[in-house]
């Protein structure tokens with residue numbers, strides 16, 4: 001009887017500890033353990049990491065994090081001058097020399113250029129240890145009034161752009177029997193968000209592709225990781241797609257919104273890379289706790305998220321009405 005009571009107490013204590021860690025942290029439990037007991041990004045010294053979407057936001061700060069670790073970096077995105085700026089900052093704040101940081105402009109939508117881009121990287125560094133497919137754009141608009149062209153544009157960038165570059169990179173990794181495909185998803189890759197259906201749909205598709213790829217690549221010693229951040233301060237909203245094709249949302253996030261900083265997000269991404277974690281959730285509260293609710297108790301999550309979603313929509317409508 002005493003033993004049963006002791007066991008019950010131990011179970012309650014563990015459960016309380018786990019709930020506390022879920023409610024008062026900015027990343028999932030495995031990532032918390034990796035941060036405390038696992039490898040830091042410093043263990044990645046000398047690795048060749050190709051970051052797509054390195055010209056701003058999370059990609060930019062991941063470049064700084066990895067430059068501090070002494071990684072060899074390839075910085076890609078469309079804006080050459082921004083990539084040069086990021087490279088200069090890597091040289092100032094990181095443990096890298098001019099030759100260790102290679103700027104390679106790349107448009108993820110131009111899939112016919114991807115094979116040549118991979119060749120260029122291999123000529124420069126001989127290998128690609130980690131491909132960080134991070135480029136992306138958000139979307140602001142209602143499902144019904146969003147043009148199908150916008151839905152397509154989102155999938156072309158988020159899904160087909162990423163798949164094309166991963167396919168082009170894999171042969172060299174398979175030949176070496178070593179590599180790491182690291183893909184940027186989002187909380188929206190795990191659960192729905194109002195007024196962002198193409199973004200949410202595309203990130204869900206990316207998750208599905210990566211879950212299959214992870215199983216197919218085990219035999220070649222190639223890891224696949226997917227990172228799912230919640231709101232992080234960056235330029236993402238400003239360059240969001242809207243309901244109409246070829247239009248920018250244009251407004252930036254304000255500093256007082258409940259968001260993670262880009263350096264903290266980059267730090268956790270570095271830990272995920274170093275420990276080769278298959279999936280990582282990174283988010284301020286209460287979004288992180290809601291992700292757990294969605295994963296393990298979907299029915300109550302749907303009730304809570306519908307209410308939160310309706311409130312978010314009402315806030316957006318109020319904001320739009322005030323601007324008129």
Ligand SMILES: NC(=O)c1ccc[n+]([C@@H]2O[C@H](COP(=O)([O-])OP(=O)(O)OC[C@H]3O[C@@H](n4cnc5c(N)ncnc54)[C@H](OP(=O)(O)O)[C@@H]3O)[C@@H](O)[C@H]2O)c1
Pocket residue numbers: 052053054055056057058059076077078079080082106107108109134135136137138157184185186187228229230231232233234235236237239
């Ligand atoms: N910020 C968040 O709250 C958040 C949360 C979850 C997930 N994410 C994901 O994180 C990733 C990075 O976003 P961010 O927040 O850092 O926003 P950001 O500051 O706007 O960065 C987006 C990056 O993607 C690049 N990019 C966009 N279109 C591209 C294209 N066609 N070809 C090549 N590069 C392209 C941009 O570079 P150029 O314009 O120079 O091409 C830029 O470097 C995205 O995939 C986003 O979905 C962000």
